[in-house]
Amino acid sequence: MSALVTEAAVASEGPDGRRRRRPVTGSLLVGGLIVALVLGMALLSFVWTPHDPTLVNSSARLQEPSLEYWFGTDKFGRDVFSQILMGSRTTLFVGFVAVGVAAVVGVPLGIVAGMGPRWFGELLMRGNDMLLAFPALLLAIMFAAVYGASTLVAMVAIGIASIPNFARLIRGGTLQVMKTEYVIAARAAGRGPFAIGLRHVLPNVSSLVIVQASVGFAIAVLAEAALSFLGFGTPPPTPSWGRMLQESQELLSSDPRLAVFPGVAIAVAVLGFNLLGDGLRDRFDPKLEDHR
Amino acid sequence: MAEQPTSVPLATPGPQTGPANAIDVRDVTRDYRRPRTSLRHPSPPVHALRGVSFAVPQGQRFGIVGESGCGKSTLLRILAGLDRPTSGSVAIDGRDITGLRERRLKFVRERLQLVFQDPMSSLDPRMRVGDIVGEPLIAQGHGNRRERVAELLEAVGLRADAADRYPHQFSGGQRQRISIARALAPRPKIIVADEPVSALDVSVRAQVLNLIADLVDELSLTLVFVSHDLSVVRHVCDRVAVMHAGQIVETGDTEQVYEDPQHSYTRRLIAAVPTLGKALSGVSAADLNQEYRP
Ligand SMILES: Nc1ncnc2c1ncn2[C@@H]1O[C@H](COP(=O)(O)OP(=O)(O)OP(=O)(O)O)[C@@H](O)[C@H]1O
Ligand SMILES: [Mg+2]
Numbered sequence: 001m002s003a004l005v006t007e008a009a010v011a012s013e014g015p016d017g018r019r020r021r022r023p024v025t026g027s028l029l030v031g032g033l034i035v036a037l038v039l040g041m042a043l044l045s046f047v048w049t050p051h052d053p054t055l056v057n058s059s060a061r062l063q064e065p066s067l068e069y070w071f072g073t074d075k076f077g078r079d080v081f082s083q084i085l086m087g088s089r090t091t092l093f094v095g096f097v098a099v100g101v102a103a104v105v106g107v108p109l110g111i112v113a114g115m116g117p118r119w120f121g122e123l124l125m126r127g128n129d130m131l132l133a134f135p136a137l138l139l140a141i142m143f144a145a146v147y148g149a150s151t152l153v154a155m156v157a158i159g160i161a162s163i164p165n166f167a168r169l170i171r172g173g174t175l176q177v178m179k180t181e182y183v184i185a186a187r188a189a190g191r192g193p194f195a196i197g198l199r200h201v202l203p204n205v206s207s208l209v210i211v212q213a214s215v216g217f218a219i220a221v222l223a224e225a226a227l228s229f230l231g232f233g234t235p236p237p238t239p240s241w242g243r244m245l246q247e248s249q250e251l252l253s254s255d256p257r258l259a260v261f262p263g264v265a266i267a268v269a270v271l272g273f274n275l276l277g278d279g280l281r282d283r284f285d286p287k288l289e290d291h292r
Numbered sequence: 293m294a295e296q297p298t299s300v301p302l303a304t305p306g307p308q309t310g311p312a313n314a315i316d317v318r319d320v321t322r323d324y325r326r327p328r329t330s331l332r333h334p335s336p337p338v339h340a341l342r343g344v345s346f347a348v349p350q351g352q353r354f355g356i357v358g359e360s361g362c363g364k365s366t367l368l369r370i371l372a373g374l375d376r377p378t379s380g381s382v383a384i385d386g387r388d389i390t391g392l393r394e395r396r397l398k399f400v401r402e403r404l405q406l407v408f409q410d411p412m413s414s415l416d417p418r419m420r421v422g423d424i425v426g427e428p429l430i431a432q433g434h435g436n437r438r439e440r441v442a443e444l445l446e447a448v449g450l451r452a453d454a455a456d457r458y459p460h461q462f463s464g465g466q467r468q469r470i471s472i473a474r475a476l477a478p479r480p481k482i483i484v485a486d487e488p489v490s491a492l493d494v495s496v497r498a499q500v501l502n503l504i505a506d507l508v509d510e511l512s513l514t515l516v517f518v519s520h521d522l523s524v525v526r527h528v529c530d531r532v533a534v535m536h537a538g539q540i541v542e543t544g545d546t547e548q549v550y551e552d553p554q555h556s557y558t559r560r561l562i563a564a565v566p567t568l569g570k571a572l573s574g575v576s577a578a579d580l581n582q583e584y585r586p
Contacts (some may be wrong), residue, residue, distance in 0.1 A: 062574075181414035185474065189371055189428035192400035203418035 028279025034272025039086040051079035051085040054237045062255055071261050074244075075251060077284075082259065084265055086239040091221050091269055094155050098220035099213045101159025106166025107209055111197050113167065114174025121171065128164040136161030136219075137226060144232040151234040153222065162216050169212050173205035207284035211277050218273035225266045241266045285289045312386025314514040315348040315369040315371055320380035321538075322366050334502035340366040341377070342538040348531075350481075353508060355514040355525035355546060357561060358535030364518045365409070365566075367535075368486050371516070373400045384482070387554050402432060405475035407504075411492070416461040421470055423453030428478040444473040448503060464495030472503065482514045489524065501527055522561050526550050534558045 050070065057077035065072045071080035080243040085273040140157035147153045177183060177200065186196050227233030228242030238244065248258035317350045321344075323337040340363045348354040358364055363567055369375040371382050384400050398466045404426070407412035415424055426437045434440065442452045448469040459467055468488060475483055483506060489497040505528050508515045519525050525532050526546050534542040534555065542555040542586040 020300060181408045181410060182416040184369070184374055185406065185414055185471075186416075186427060187374055188401065188404075188406050189474070189478070191427065191432035192431075195431070199415050199419070202418070206418075263404075269459065 009268075025279050025282050026234055027275040028283060031272050031275030031277070031279050034234040034268060035214075035276050037089065037131050038088050038269050038272065041085050042092050045085040045089055049079075049082040049085050051082045053078060053081075053082035054240050059092065062251075063256070069277050072255075072257060074247065077206040080244075080261055083239040083244055084241070084261055085183045087241045087244065087262065087265065088269075089149060090234055090238060090240040091224065094151060094158075095220045095273070097152060097155040098159040098162060098223070099216045101156055102162035102166050102216055103209060103213060105160075107205075108162040109163065110167040110170025110172075111174050111201050111205070114171040115178060115193055115201065117199055125168065125171065128167050131161070132164040132168075134161065134224060140223065140227055140228070141232050144227070148290070149235055151238070154224060154227045154233045155220060158220050160220065166209070166215065168214055169208055170205055173208045174201050177201045177204045207280070211284065214273050214277035214280060218270045218277070221273065222270050241269075310476065311350050312387060313347045313383070314352070315354075315516065316344075316381075316383040316386070317347070317367075317371060318345050318381045318383075320344045320367070320370060320377045320382065322363070322370060322375070322377045337372065339538055340577050341370075343380070344535075344540055345380075345537070346543060348514060348516060350514055351512055352531060353505075353517065353529040354531030356534040356535055357520065357522045357525050357532060359520055359561075362535045363538040364520075365533060368406070368484050368516070368518060371408055372399045372404055372484055398432075401428075401551065402478055403480055404482040404484060405478065405480040407468070407471050407475050407483065407488045409487040409491055411464050411471055414471055415467055417459055420455065421457055421459065421462075424459070424470060425455070425473045425477055428474065432478050434478065438476065441473075444477055445470075447476065447507070448473045463496075464492050465500055468492060468500050472500075472507070474571070476511070479511075480513070482516070483508065484516045484518075486518045486557055487520065488517075495543060497524075498518045504528065522549045522550065522558075534561065547548065 055074070058257040059077065061073060061075055061077045063069050063077075069079050069081065071084065074077055074083075075111075109124065109128075113128075121186040136158055137159050140154045143153050143157035144150075148285060181195060183200055186200055191199070224233050224240065225242030225245065228240045229246040231246070234240035234243055244262035245259055245266070248255070248262070251258055320341055321343040323339055325337050326335040328540050329335055344363075344367060346354075356364055357490075366375070370377050371384070373382075373384075373392070376391060381388055383389065384404060387399065389397060389400055415421075419427075422438075422441050426441045428434075429437050429440060441455055445452055445454050450466060450469055450473070452464075454462070454470070459470065462470065463568070471488075483504075488504065489500050492500060501524065504515070504517075507513070515528070515568070517525060522532070522534075529546050532544065532546045532549050533540045534549065534553075534557065538559045542549060542553065542558050544554075549558060550562065553562055
């Protein structure tokens with residue numbers, strides 16, 4: 001898996017109980033760099049963009065890239081580079097909302113399903129499967145129809161549709177943690193189920209949460225782009241990579257660069273979050289840590 | 293330190309006058325259901341325990357020996373109220389705990405604590421040692437936690453600054469000491485140890501065994517000590533029960549069982565590992581065969 005193995009390493013536990021060094025894999029490194037880049041772009045957009053990304057300038061329509069307009073301008077004369085910078089904010093917002101909703105509901109649900117009686121866990125997981133079978137984009141379009149199209153509504157819908165992914169994964173992790181001797185020890189110490197869930201299960205499934213969060217982030221970014229493209233996502237004038245792509249459609253033959261810049265941005269960001277998720281999964285054991 | 297069990301004059305007549313046994317196990321069975329492997333027939337259950345009975349008087353050091361898979365850990369979980377028997381009953385200090393809800397088991401949690409087999413998985417890797425040792429104190433609402441934890445760490449021979457570190461920063465033997473400190477934290481009267489040294493390096497086995505024996509003496513605890521190795525049990529226990537395939541096949545004073553085993557299974561066990569010295573120096577039965585080969 002690791003094409004690129006660097007010397008940087010973090011301590012983690014080996015089977016001998018002593019610290020073992022695990023190399024940082026290429027995917028973790030590249031994914032981390034891309035995510036840092038997106039984060040940097042969003043932060044930068046708060047203090048500086050070359051032009052006002054929403055400023056319509058009829059005298060500067062469809063300019064080719066130049067020193068003045070690095071990525072050129074669109075059909076309204078807006079600076080494409082500034083829009084890409086601002087669009088990264090939307091992208092991050094989208095990820096945080098969707099992953100936040102999914103994790104805040106899905107993680108406790110998974111833990112409860114894993115700790116409760118068997119029939120209860122099975123019941124919750126059957127409900128989970130039904131939600132999982134429902135297409136996320138369709139749910140988002142329905143939400144947009146009911147509550148109006150906005151980034152927030154779209155992402156809450158995507159978040160709800162991602163709850164089952166979290167719940168399933170975390171239930172699996174919880175079942176493993178509940179079999180460990182340290183949980184039996186906690187019970188013998190007199191700890192109740194709530195304390196065990198909070199003190200033992202949650203910290204020990206947290207690596208799973210982080211992995212799933214970065215994968216969920218990628219899914220959300222892609223979903224936002226798709227929804228904005230269809231007109232159910234981020235409404236104008238807020239810059240969004242997905243909507244830039246949609247607006248470039250009619251000029252695809254004459255000005256393909258208008259599709260290329262946001263398209264590449266989306267692809268790279270999605271790749272980055274996926275690589276980060278992969279890298280983190282390799283870093284933390286494929287299964288759970290410390291359970292043999 | 294901890295209060296002594298009230299001693300009762302030996303001359304007092306009648307069977308019911310002595311203090312209740314620390315542990316009374318009556319005819320306990322435990323079946324594990326297995327997942328189906330065939331559509332037509334349900335899998336037969338595993339009979340992990342098949343009618344186990346024994347009693348441990350207050351203050352005794354009771355050993356249970358038997359090979360891997362004979363049901364030792366299952367038995368311990370049941371007598372600690374962490375699992376329920378399929379049938380039979382368990383009493384701790386004369387109080388029946390069979391089928392009690394968790395809330396009613398508080399007195400068991402206070403009086404009986406466990407030391408586990410695997411020092412790697414019995415300590416939460418995400419918790420500091422101080423929190424691990426203090427966990428029974430929090431759970432049972434004791435005060436003065438920091439002081440008590442420091443006192444416990446010292447009692448098991450660890451430095452007080454161990455409290456701020458994580459389990460993976462310790463060796464196997466040290467982790468088992470942490471486990472022992474946690475077990476002693478709520479001042480229990482009964483310690484149940486499930487193969488506490490079998491996962492340890494041979495070089496530290498004797499130390500940990502001696503620590504357990506000393507603490508049990510000092511605090512006048514009742515000890516239930518499980519091992520697959522009779523020579524280890526002999527080192528620590530007064531009485532021993534030999535377990536085989538979910539049943540107790542022989543019970544007696546340790547020396548007597550060791551010198552004059554009645555059951556053929558016990559004889560085989562003794563033959564497998566001849567001396568404590570050899571066991572502690574890491575010589576296994578296989579090595580012995582090698583050694584004596586002409
Ligand atoms: N949760 C479970 N589900 C099904 N079968 C189990 C379960 N736990 C134990 N068993 C079975 O019950 C029997 C007794 O297991 P137990 O763990 O009590 O043995 P043990 O004497 O402690 O062995 P060891 O020395 O390896 O720890 C074994 O055959 C085991 O496979
Ligand atoms: Mg066992």
